[in-house]
Amino acid sequence: MNRVLRIGLLGCGTVGSGVVALLQQGADDIAARTGAQLVLTRVAVRDLTRDRGLMLPDGALTDDAASVVEADDVDLVIEVMGGREPAGTLIRRALELGKPVVTANKELIASEGPELSAIAQAAGVDLSYEAAVAGAIPIIKPLKESLAGDHIRRVVGILNGTTNYVLTRMTEDGTSYEDALADAKALGYAEADPTADVAGHDAANKCAIIASLAFDSAVHGEQVYREGIEHITEVDIRVADRLGYVVKLLAIASEIDDQMAVRVHPAFLPKEHPLAAVRDAFNAIFVEADAAGELMFYGHGAGSLPTASAVVGDLIDSARNLMQTARGPVESKHRDKQIRPIEELSTQYFVLLDVDDQPGVLAEVARTFGSFEVSIAQVWQEGDEEQAQLVLVTHRAREGDLRACADALADSPGVRRVASVMRVESEVFDS
Amino acid sequence: MNRVLRIGLLGCGTVGSGVVALLQQGADDIAARTGAQLVLTRVAVRDLTRDRGLMLPDGALTDDAASVVEADDVDLVIEVMGGREPAGTLIRRALELGKPVVTANKELIASEGPELSAIAQAAGVDLSYEAAVAGAIPIIKPLKESLAGDHIRRVVGILNGTTNYVLTRMTEDGTSYEDALADAKALGYAEADPTADVAGHDAANKCAIIASLAFDSAVHGEQVYREGIEHITEVDIRVADRLGYVVKLLAIASEIDDQMAVRVHPAFLPKEHPLAAVRDAFNAIFVEADAAGELMFYGHGAGSLPTASAVVGDLIDSARNLMQTARGPVESKHRDKQIRPIEELSTQYFVLLDVDDQPGVLAEVARTFGSFEVSIAQVWQEGDEEQAQLVLVTHRAREGDLRACADALADSPGVRRVASVMRVESEVFDS
Numbered sequence: 085m086n087r088v089l090r091i092g093l094l095g096c097g098t099v100g101s102g103v104v105a106l107l108q109q110g111a112d113d114i115a116a117r118t119g120a121q122l123v124l125t126r127v128a129v130r131d132l133t134r135d136r137g138l139m140l141p142d143g144a145l146t147d148d149a150a151s152v153v154e155a156d157d158v159d160l161v162i163e164v165m166g167g168r169e170p171a172g173t174l175i176r177r178a179l180e181l182g183k184p185v186v187t188a189n190k191e192l193i194a195s196e197g198p199e200l201s202a203i204a205q206a207a208g209v210d211l212s213y214e215a216a217v218a219g220a221i222p223i224i225k226p227l228k229e230s231l232a233g234d235h236i237r238r239v240v241g242i243l244n245g246t247t248n249y250v251l252t253r254m255t256e257d258g259t260s261y262e263d264a265l266a267d268a269k270a271l272g273y274a275e276a277d278p279t280a281d282v283a284g285h286d287a288a289n290k291c292a293i294i295a296s297l298a299f300d301s302a303v304h305g306e307q308v309y310r311e312g313i314e315h316i317t318e319v320d321i322r323v324a325d326r327l328g329y330v331v332k333l334l335a336i337a338s339e340i341d342d343q344m345a346v347r348v349h350p351a352f353l354p355k356e357h358p359l360a361a362v363r364d365a366f367n368a369i370f371v372e373a374d375a376a377g378e379l380m381f382y383g384h385g386a387g388s389l390p391t392a393s394a395v396v397g398d399l400i401d402s403a404r405n406l407m408q409t410a411r412g413p414v415e416s417k418h419r420d421k422q423i424r425p426i427e428e429l430s431t432q433y434f435v436l437l438d439v440d441d442q443p444g445v446l447a448e449v450a451r452t453f454g455s456f457e458v459s460i461a462q463v464w465q466e467g468d469e470e471q472a473q474l475v476l477v478t479h480r481a482r483e484g485d486l487r488a489c490a491d492a493l494a495d496s497p498g499v500r501r502v503a504s505v506m507r508v509e510s511e512v513f514d515s
Numbered sequence: 516m517n518r519v520l521r522i523g524l525l526g527c528g529t530v531g532s533g534v535v536a537l538l539q540q541g542a543d544d545i546a547a548r549t550g551a552q553l554v555l556t557r558v559a560v561r562d563l564t565r566d567r568g569l570m571l572p573d574g575a576l577t578d579d580a581a582s583v584v585e586a587d588d589v590d591l592v593i594e595v596m597g598g599r600e601p602a603g604t605l606i607r608r609a610l611e612l613g614k615p616v617v618t619a620n621k622e623l624i625a626s627e628g629p630e631l632s633a634i635a636q637a638a639g640v641d642l643s644y645e646a647a648v649a650g651a652i653p654i655i656k657p658l659k660e661s662l663a664g665d666h667i668r669r670v671v672g673i674l675n676g677t678t679n680y681v682l683t684r685m686t687e688d689g690t691s692y693e694d695a696l697a698d699a700k701a702l703g704y705a706e707a708d709p710t711a712d713v714a715g716h717d718a719a720n721k722c723a724i725i726a727s728l729a730f731d732s733a734v735h736g737e738q739v740y741r742e743g744i745e746h747i748t749e750v751d752i753r754v755a756d757r758l759g760y761v762v763k764l765l766a767i768a769s770e771i772d773d774q775m776a777v778r779v780h781p782a783f784l785p786k787e788h789p790l791a792a793v794r795d796a797f798n799a800i801f802v803e804a805d806a807a808g809e810l811m812f813y814g815h816g817a818g819s820l821p822t823a824s825a826v827v828g829d830l831i832d833s834a835r836n837l838m839q840t841a842r843g844p845v846e847s848k849h850r851d852k853q854i855r856p857i858e859e860l861s862t863q864y865f866v867l868l869d870v871d872d873q874p875g876v877l878a879e880v881a882r883t884f885g886s887f888e889v890s891i892a893q894v895w896q897e898g899d900e901e902q903a904q905l906v907l908v909t910h911r912a913r914e915g916d917l918r919a920c921a922d923a924l925a926d927s928p929g930v931r932r933v934a935s936v937m938r939v940e941s942e943v944f945d946s
Contacts, residue, residue: 102806106664106806110664113663116847117663117845214661220661220804220806220807222810229656229832232548232832233541233545300547375651375824376651376814376815376820376821376825377815377821378815379652379653380811381813382789383811389808390807390808393806393807394661396663397660397661397663400660400664404844409839409841413831413835418544
């Protein structure tokens with residue numbers, strides 16, 4: 085028990101400070117679990133003068149991140165700087181030096197994860213990133229280890245707390261999108277520029293990481309089909325409610341024959357689905373596997389301490405492995421599945437049309453749907469003398485057909501505007 | 516990749532058959548993940564003549580389980596026979612021979628887990644048992660690995676599918692306990708003798724395993740305070756509903772200062788709690804940790820394939836470790852917390868009294884509560900001319916005081932019967 089492992093920390097913002105606190109509070113426990121004292125020897129920060137309220141070893145702070153990676157007195161590296169560079173270069177170098185890396189960097193893993201894992205594998209060291217997806221919720225480990233002997237068919241996640249908070253307010257309080265987003269900013273859930281959240285970029289990155297592990301195939305963030313929640317209206321929310329659905333921003337990774345589908349978009353989700361009960365800024369991931377059946381993982385998807393908890397969990401695994409000159413589970417991309425284009429997926433759709441309230445419009449709309457082989461499951465009309473709204477829910481249809489149909493509807497006599505088109509994810513998500 | 520690891524299987528009932536199927540279907544995947552071909556060389560069964568519909572290697576079947584453990588051509592042992600003996604003796608022997616063991620045996624782990632883990636540690640091999648708690652739901656690994664750097668305060672679980680099914684039917688359909696249990700038997704959820712489920716023994720065993728890991732302290736199944744659901748009536752369910760609660764059989768493991776509390780009993784749970792939405796035979800485990808916050812794990816808690824999925828997940832970890840002459844995380848019981856007796860815990864209570872409908876009874880009941888320092892939060896009376904029912908919900912009170920109060924009430928003039936006493940688990944579960 086007098087072995088020591090020396091930790092280099094890249095970044096000491098809110099997550100990094102949380103990591104330092106957990107390492108210090110849990111020192112004895114961690115030693116009992118790893119067989120080594122974990123000692124923080126070097127910490128790279130941007131601003132050397134800022135007071136972080138932490139007790140750090142004398143001389144540990146530096147603004148030269150590369151020096152931390154290279155240091156002889158650093159055995160393991162934790163990266164919590166965020167962003168693709170210089171984090172990527174630093175992590176590659178650490179792995180090449182044979183130093184295990186724990187990172188919380190979803191952008192980097194979503195864009196270069198499979199490549200970095202290959203470097204780690206070649207160097208025979210661990211690269212772990214539980215904290216990169218859904219904060220403290222264990223999802224990387226279940227996909228990579230617990231379900232390693234099973235066959236995962238589909239993963240559906242609510243992976244972005246900001247958008248889930250906004251949609252919850254819109255649903256439960258009838259708040260407008262703008263007001264709900266302003267609340268999210270006031271509560272610190274949303275950034276001043278909320279684009280990464282509301283446009284679905286953040287969820288798409290996490291979706292890529294999940295798909296990559298679930299289907300043993302490399303998926304990059306930019307390959308994920310993506311729509312945000314910016315255009316969701318109170319009418320969409322109200323219609324969904326009336327039909328027995330809630331609107332959620334879903335990240336869906338599914339296997340379809342020998343291909344996979346990866347997509348992030350708002351959708352109607354049945355109120356009875358376990359994900360429908362995930363409120364406010366919580367995250368959850370619903371997994372369907374052949375043998376295990378349905379599983380769900382729920383919790384805080386972000387925040388300094390939840391993320392730090394996941395980082396330290398990974399660190400303990402890596403430290404234990406390093407003490408034994410062993411390695412954790414390797415990632416295999418041996419299935420090498422291709423991504424099926426969104427146009428070729430099938431699901432149900434909700435379509436909302438602003439129409440003239442005059443005879444013949446419904447017949448014309450119905451004819452247009454028919455001509456694109458999109459069959460209508462439900463339809464109703466509402467509105468005043470001046471303008472009416474036509475609400476339609478289709479049976480399962482090919483996305484390509486539905487899109488062509490929506491384009492034709494927009495040019496159709498009597499149709500003023502295609503106000504909304506949204507996927508309806510009933511029991512069968514796609515085929 | 517031409518390394519081979521040879522597996523000995525103890526037991527080939529429904530779970531064992533599931534394991535064989537997963538090992539055969541997933542052979543290539545498993546080889547990609549472990550770096551070895553996993554080959555089933557020996558299978559111990561009770562009845563050599565039964566057709567299990569499986570393809571097993573010629574001569575693999577034997578009715579001598581000990582010979583499987585001892586065999587030179589067995590590197591790893593899977594135990595899915597169930598029951599304490601001979602499983603315990605076989606597992607101890609396998610560990611002493613340096614053979615990693617994967618087991619789904621909750622009875623055995625709940626009674627001898629800490630001792631078996633110590634033997635495994637001394638022998639330097641893995642003993643894993645994800646399948647022993649909540650089927651395919653990863654909970655052992657999150658407690659032991661993901662949250663290893665965090666501090667777990669409380670774990671609350673719905674850990675028995677049979678009882679959750681019965682309570683769901685009673686709640687949603689107004690079915691009586693007897694009819695709901697008969698349905699559970701017809702559906703195969705309950706055994707012909709359902710005692711282990713309905714009296715809470717099964718949940719208590721799982722609670723012990725969870726507490727043991729969450730608090731790094733040895734807990735045995737028989738140390739868990741236990742009440743079953745046999746006495747729950749339609750009135751209890753109806754009153755709970757009216758007050759905003761559902762009745763669930765909860766397994767609660769919590770840390771209280773330097774002690775811990777471990778208990779399984781039916782309780783009123785607020786409808787808003789994520790566990791309240793866990794219906795039918797599903798299981799779920801709600802974890803509260805200092806840094807991670809609230810987490811929930813949900814899924815199928817039993818069944819041949821879900822359990823087999825967890826067994827094979829563990830097997831892959833063990834095989835990877837064996838290939839590297841490494842070990843998975845060891846269990847540390849270094850905190851050695853003691854169990855606080857149920858009488859010293861505090862919570863709220865629901866009390867239902869059959870009383871004479873005559874003046875002065877309520878005053879006498881209220882006086883009795885007061886004399887035991889149990890303060891009343893809510894009270895109402897209902898009933899006909901002949902007999903009335905008094906429904907009371909207390910503020911937080913010591914269990915010991917509440918019990919003395921209930922005894923005194925039973926002897927109180929005007930009180931015909933203490934019909935129900937049940938714990939009300941609001942936001943604060945205990946202190």
